[in-house]
Amino acid sequence: MRVAMIGSGYVGLVSGACFSEFGTEVVCVDKDAGKIERLKQGEIPIFEPGLEDLVAKNAEAGRLSFTTSLSEAVKGADVVFIAVGTPSRRGDGHADLTFVFQAAREIGEAMEGYTVVVTKSTVPVGTGRQVEKILKEVAPGKKFDVVSNPEFLREGSAIDDFMRPDRVVIGSSSKRAADVMAQLYRPLYLIEKPILHTSLETAELTKYAANAFLSMKITFINEVADLCEQVGANVHDVAKGIGLDGRIGRKFLHAGPGYGGSCFPKDTLALVKTAQDYGSPIRLVEATVEVNDERKKQMAARIIEACGGSVEGKTIAVLGLTFKPNTDDMREAPSLEILPALQKAGASVRAYDPEGMDEAESLLPGVTFCKDAYEALEGADALTIITEWNAFRNLDLKRVKSLLKEPVFVDLRNIYEPAAMREAGFRYSSIGRP
Structure with missing residues (x-):
């Protein structure tokens, strides 16, 4: 054949x-x-x-x-x-x-x-x-x-x-x-x-329905994470508690800065438009698109709050730029919203990503790109993890702390444990955990 x-x-x-x-x-x-x-x-x-x-x-x-x-x-x-x-x-x-x-x-x-x-x-x-x-x-x-x-x-x-x-x-x-x-x-x-x-039509719709459902699942746990922060609950445990239900499943229940990439953003939007054209709007997907767009914008505010309410004149180290690990894809990545917002608030940004920097250079003007994670940290006032590359899961925390001006660590992917980070002397912020 x-x-x-x-x-x-x-x-x-x-x-x-x-x-x-x-x-x-x-x-x-x-x-x-x-x-x-x-x-x-x-x-x-x-x-x-x-x-x-x-x-x-x-x-x-x-x-x-x-x-x-x-x-x-x-x-x-x-x-x-x-x-x-x-x-x-x-x-x-x-x-x-x-x-x-x-x-x-x-x-x-x-x-x-x-x-x-x-x-x-x-x-x-x-x-x-x-x-x-x-x-x-x-x-x-x-x-x-x-x-x-x-x-x-x-x-x-x-x-x-x-x-x-x-x-x-x-x-x-x-x-x-x-x-x-x-x-x-x-x-x-x-x-x-x-x-x-x-049928042809069923296959076409199946693809959009699958991506929309997974997008809603991500957005759902992100909103639950926000509620966890208000009531003192732990989103990791909530996700585990509901994910062990076979009807729900554990995948795509990881709180973070919002979904991106080549599929979810455009496919959810296309499904919304198709449904509207046929007079059968899908309200859940419409809300998913709106909430996810807003969430990416909110992440910069979280970083600014962790830095004491202002990043004017400060340097922020950012680890991870691609929309997810193990790809060089920058399409609709949360970093494309977060970094410009930090710059607009007066911050300088130093960044490192294992695979995405070539693509990121044309998309993120004014950002200083570094050869590795530790170079990005040198003299920075705070560290933010946006993409959960394996290379960032076991950083030398003593070295990290010695390189930062202030021990401010903002983990938007929850890859470190709050108690251990406090014990290591960091002012640690994460998503949906007390």
């Missing part, structure tokens, strides 16, 4: 590499000639643990290749995945489907024999039908089926998520297309991973 993956960004590159690991011949396509050339040289444009080795292994075996020519990749392909970006559209928050529809037109012009065209990009309900319409217009008489196969990859653990998924969702009304997709995912059938076959 031959696969063409249109789009060599996060989803396309990870999916293409993993399919090739299954033994499938995969061609990844991207219009960015520089990116394709780097991939041919073995340079990976994103940070994802294990991806560099996986790409190198399968490229060397001849199963994975890269090109800028969509038409060449699509000719002779059995399955063509659309894995292009669907960012929030400026002005109204809807998903921007420009790249999806453009890809569909080019695929229609290039495909030859029967082809299964799959939307891997996260797209609103009804997109598959629009892709189907475009293909019929561009390629009258050609044989094809459209399938929705949403991705459920977590940045930082995407390869494992693809190889050992909780489920695979395949949306199609065609038995022939479903059989092709079943063959493509045959290695997962062999290890008995759930494969859910649905």
Whole structure:
């Protein structure tokens, strides 16, 4: 079987590499000639643990290749995945489907024999039908089926998520297309991973519903954390107490500065807009979006309060800039709200992140970027942890205290214990704990 993956960004590159690991011949396509050339040289444009080795292994075996020519990749392909970006559209928050529809037109012009065209990009309900319409217009008489196969990859653990998924969702009304997709995912059938076959619309909505639910779960525990602070409760214990309930589960119950990344912010907003367009508003998701946006803004105020109510003329050391650990992704990261707010309040900011600083430099002007965590701490009036990289979980606290002007430690990810930090002599602030 031959696969063409249109789009060599996060989803396309990870999916293409993993399919090739299954033994499938995969061609990844991207219009960015520089990116394709780097991939041919073995340079990976994103940070994802294990991806560099996986790409190198399968490229060397001849199963994975890269090109800028969509038409060449699509000719002779059995399955063509659309894995292009669907960012929030400026002005109204809807998903921007420009790249999806453009890809569909080019695929229609290039495909030859029967082809299964799959939307891997996260797209609103009804997109598959629009892709189907475009293909019929561009390629009258050609044989094809459209399938929705949403991705459920977590940045930082995407390869494992693809190889050992909780489920695979395949949306199609065609038995022939479903059989092709079943063959493509045959290695997962062999290890008995759930494969859910649905309609196009159901598959599209499932992706948005999953991300919205997880976003609500994060936002819920963040609001519970605020209440914990007022009543003297401990949000860690509350989260454990409810998470041990099998109906709720323990994942995504970690209080912090709000969710970010490439998926949750844009997908919750797109779902809100779609629901409003269909006259069926989802109030819980609307509130989630509003509360999360406000929470990121509130985090700077917490840091300022921990510094005695003012950061004018002070230096704040920040550890962690990406929206989560094990990625270099800065999209919608809480740091993009927090650091500018501290600067606006008169603070100088020194920052370190293990992988995100190249991207952060263009997004956070005026910030001093340091070579490691301890350099960021030198002469700072306070330390703030925004992203819970493992490298920050076991800092040398004696050294930290000696480098800081004042022993102010603001932990927005709750990776240290309050009692131990007080004993070490820090004025320690965290989220939702007395």
